[in-house]
Amino acid sequence: MRYPPGHKAKTREKILEAAGRVFRRQGYHATGVDGVMEEAGLTAGGFYAHFASKQALLAELFEYFRGQFNIKADDQATRTDVRKDLDAFVTRYLGDVHLQKIEEGCPLAALLSEVCRSDDSVKKGFEAMVLDFQRLATTQGPDGQPAFNEEQALATLALCVGGIGLARSVQDGELAGKILESCKQAAQSILDRGETPGFKAKPERKSTA
Known part of the structure; x- marks a missing residue:
């Protein structure tokens, strides 16, 4: 399936937004990748197309917060x-x-x-x-x-x-x-x-x- 231009960037931002909410609400260590993707309304399997690990997500999240x-x-x-x-x-x-x-x-x-x-x-x-x-x-x-x-x-x-x-x-x-x-x-x-x-x-x- 071919996605429109900018789709990947928008999906990545959606994951960052969701991670920001769920990490603050229930804690980083208490939240798995599945929980982040569920919060974003996405399937868990798509996570690694955007981030190498949950720790890499957290590192990038602070730049997003800035x-x-x-x-x-x-x-x-x-x-x-x-x-x-x-x-x-x-x-x-x-x-x-x-x-x-x-x-x-x-x-x-x-x-x-x-x-x-x-x-x-x-x-x-x-x-x-x-x-x-x-x-x-x-x-x-x-x-x-x-x-x-x-x-x-x-x-x-x-x-x-x-x-x-x-x-x-x-x-x-x-x-x-x-x-x-x-x-x-x-x-x-x-x-x-x-x-x-x-x-x-x-x-x-x-x-x-």
């Missing part, structure tokens, strides 16, 4: 108020909607424990998303100065990813809310004052020349 979440470094040139963007990001990330919608939420939080047990190709894709956020947060503002330093950016991301992951892992809804609020306040203190608790600015090295 495009979907629109945080690639190329997009930073259009951002003029990084602080405002990140404040909105923290509020949304550590909110009740994101707490409940694991399937539609951030893959960093949903797949964190899965990635640490995966190979380097998967970790490389995960790391690229972390570095995207870091570059976004340290983008220069209209005054020519970076909004935050690297330590502040990484601390903010760690509070968001760790906070939502911890809140999702407790049974008590009130406790989950306290976790989210605590992390939100800590993250926003970085955004509001440009200060990272526990981090001190490194002194500039004096030239010996």
